[in-house]
Amino acid sequence: MRGRWTLDDRLERMLREVPFEVPAGTAAVTVRLSYDRSQGVIDLGCASPRGFRGWSGGARDEYTITEDWATPGYLPGAPETGTWQVWLRLHRIPPQGLDYTLDVTFETAAPPEPVTAEPPHGERPPRRDIPDVDGLRWYAGDFHAHTLHSDGTLTIAGLAELAHGRGLDFLAVTDHNTVSHHPWLGKIDREITLIPGQEVTTDRGHANVFGDVGWVDFRQPVDSWVEHAERAGGIISINHPLGGDCAWLQPVTRRPRVAEVWHSGWWDRRWGAPLSWAAAWRDDVIAIGGSDFHREGSDGLPGAPTTWVLAEDTSGVLDGVRAGRTAVSAGPDAPLLLRLGDELLALDADGLVLVRPDGTRQVVRGERVLLRALEGPHRLETYENEVIALCA
Numbered sequence: 001m002r003g004r005w006t007l008d009d010r011l012e013r014m015l016r017e018v019p020f021e022v023p024a025g026t027a028a029v030t031v032r033l034s035y036d037r038s039q040g041v042i043d044l045g046c047a048s049p050r051g052f053r054g055w056s057g058g059a060r061d062e063y064t065i066t067e068d069w070a071t072p073g074y075l076p077g078a079p080e081t082g083t084w085q086v087w088l089r090l091h092r093i094p095p096q097g098l099d100y101t102l103d104v105t106f107e108t109a110a111p112p113e114p115v116t117a118e119p120p121h122g123e124r125p126p127r128r129d130i131p132d133v134d135g136l137r138w139y140a141g142d143f144h145a146h147t148l149h150s151d152g153t154l155t156i157a158g159l160a161e162l163a164h165g166r167g168l169d170f171l172a173v174t175d176h177n178t179v180s181h182h183p184w185l186g187k188i189d190r191e192i193t194l195i196p197g198q199e200v201t202t203d204r205g206h207a208n209v210f211g212d213v214g215w216v217d218f219r220q221p222v223d224s225w226v227e228h229a230e231r232a233g234g235i236i237s238i239n240h241p242l243g244g245d246c247a248w249l250q251p252v253t254r255r256p257r258v259a260e261v262w263h264s265g266w267w268d269r270r271w272g273a274p275l276s277w278a279a280a281w282r283d284d285v286i287a288i289g290g291s292d293f294h295r296e297g298s299d300g301l302p303g304a305p306t307t308w309v310l311a312e313d314t315s316g317v318l319d320g321v322r323a324g325r326t327a328v329s330a331g332p333d334a335p336l337l338l339r340l341g342d343e344l345l346a347l348d349a350d351g352l353v354l355v356r357p358d359g360t361r362q363v364v365r366g367e368r369v370l371l372r373a374l375e376g377p378h379r380l381e382t383y384e385n386e387v388i389a390l391c392a
Contacts, residue, residue, distance in 0.1 A: 001102040005042070010090040014203070015219055017047070017085040020104050026079045028107040030064045031086055035100040042100060045087030045177070049080055052215050055177040057201070058091060059151035066110035072149040073178045079106075091203065116148075118157045121190060125167040125332070128347065133340050136310045136325075139317060140332050141170035142302045144199070144208060144239065144260060144290025150175035153295040160190035162293075163302035167332040170314045171302060172197040174208045174290075177218045193314035199239065200225050205248040206239040208260070208290070210318055222252040235318055237288060240265055241277050255282055258321060262289035262328045262390060264300030269387040275379075286321060287377065287390050289328040303332045310339075328390040337380050337391040344371045344378060344391065352380045352388055 001018060009016070022029060033044050045055035046063065053065060054074025063071035070076040086102055130138045146152030147159050154162065156173060163171045174197035175181050185194040196212045207225060209216050211234030216225050229236040236256045240263040241248040261278045278285045289305035309317045310325035320326070329336045335349040346354065349364045356362075357376030364371070364380070380389040 001104070002100070004097050004099045005088075005090050005093050006097045007093050007095050010093045014090050016088045016090065018088060018102060019083050019085050022048075022079050022081055022084050023106060024081045025108055026081070026106045027110040028064055028066045029079045029084070030062065030105045030107070032062045032103040032105075033086075033088070033100065034061065034103075035098055039096075040094050040098045041092040042098070043087075043089035043091050045089070046074060047085045047087060049082040049084070050077075052217075053077075053084075054180060055087070055150075057089075057151060057176050059176075064111070066113075068110065069113040070180065072147070073175065073180050075180055116155055118155060119161045121161060122165050124164055124191060127167070128333070128336070130338065130345070130347070131340065133310060136312055136320075138308045138310050138327070138338055139169040139314055139320075140303065140306050140308055141168050141172070141193075141195075141314075141317065142291050142293070142305075143172045143195075143197075143210070143237065143288045143307055144174050144263070145171055145293040145302055146175055146199075147173060147181060149173075149178055149181040150199075151294055156181055156184050156194070157188050157190065159293070159302070160188050160192050160194060164190045164192040166301060166303045168192060168303050168306070170195055170309075170317050172208065172210055172290075174199040174210075176201045179215045182212060193317070195317065202250065205241075205250040206243075206246055207256070208237045208239055210235045210237070210321075222250045223254070226252065226254060226256060235321060238281070239263070239290065240292065241281070242273055257282060257284060258286045258288060260290045261285065261287035262305045262387075264291045264293075264304055266387075270385055272385070272387075275387070284324075285377075286324045286326055286392065287328055288321065288326055289390075305330055306332050306334070308336070308338060324392045326392050330388065335380060335388050337378060337389040339373055339378075339391055340370070342373055344373045345369075346371060346380065349380055349388070352382060355379045355381055 043057040046053040056073040067078040170193040172195040182196045213232035213234035237258040289307045291300035308327040309320040311320035336347040
């Protein structure tokens with residue numbers, strides 16, 4: 001199937017469905033998209049008569065679906081007879097238009113599943129000496145990371161091993177517009193809790209939905225994402241709201257309380273815009289952090305930044321976030337500010353400045369110091385006003 005998309009097509013309707021018929025007796029469906037990538041970007045996905053079957057965005061130009069396995073980003077299952085759709089999102093279409101070709105093939109015998117080598121399991125760094133609070137413990141984690149199921153380079157096990165080796169207790173795996181990774185998270189034993197997530201991704205902003213809540217339809221308005229998360233018992237977070245061409249521009253009726261205030265793209269933390277945005281967004285924002293890890297050498301490593309959550313155990317991390325029991329540091333071993341009831345614990349923060357909600361400031365003297373806490377968010381800064389740690 002050949003065609004041409006124009007800029008007018010993109011402006012009229014960004015997501016396009018190209019139908020094709022799957023004949024009876026099909027064991028495998030393979031779709032290949034080709035176009036001149038030097039001229040534009042077309043995102044790729046799939047739906048079958050039973051609904052959503054996968055998404056890979058611009059990360060892949062080919063996928064295969066069989067009964068027992070599918071290309072990462074896509075859902076395995078017997079290819080049912082009937083009308084399927086190739087989803088094409090016209091992400092970047094130049095003024096002169098963009099030609100494309102779709103090749104769809106069917107096989108009566110499924111090809112073997114590709115085999116990927118997994119890394120060996122290593123040791124975890126020692127845990128930091130942090131006291132419990134009323135039977136709850138502070139756990140270190142990351143709320144934003146990607147795998148081969150979208151545009152990351154690591155398998156789920158590879159990502160889990162990397163995060164475990166950096167001393168994290170939990171990691172949210174948030175691949176773009178898909179939940180194909182969810183069934184595998186509980187099968188990965190790397191001594192780290194993997195939280196199901198989906199980065200709902202559009203041209204005008206991204207949001208993470210956490211929890212085993214099913215697929216969130218990125219084609220719908222943001223209000224429907226919020227309602228989906230709440231109805232299914234999950235949490236929705238606004239991602240990197242000031243993140244360049246991924247900045248948040250979406251209209252939403254009820255602003256979510258949780259926000260990725262600290263993203264790995266906050267290169268110069270003397271720049272106070274993320275804090276200003278959070279204060280303008282809501283007066284009760286729950287701040288979390290995310291590395292947005294895709295591959296080594298790009299974005300941050302898992303835990304850069306690190307989100308700390310006070311919870312009974314790692315299975316209760318999302319409940320801890322709902323309750324606002326969060327803190328964020330630059331990394332697992334970076335200076336840290338945690339709330340211990342009516343006090344704050346400042347770790348490895350000698351010489352930094354504590355900034356309280358009322359604007360008062362105090363120099364931290366010592367590597368392990370208890371300080372008076374007020375109601376509301378606190379932070380640690382350098383003498384140059386560089387943000388070093390956040391605490392709810």
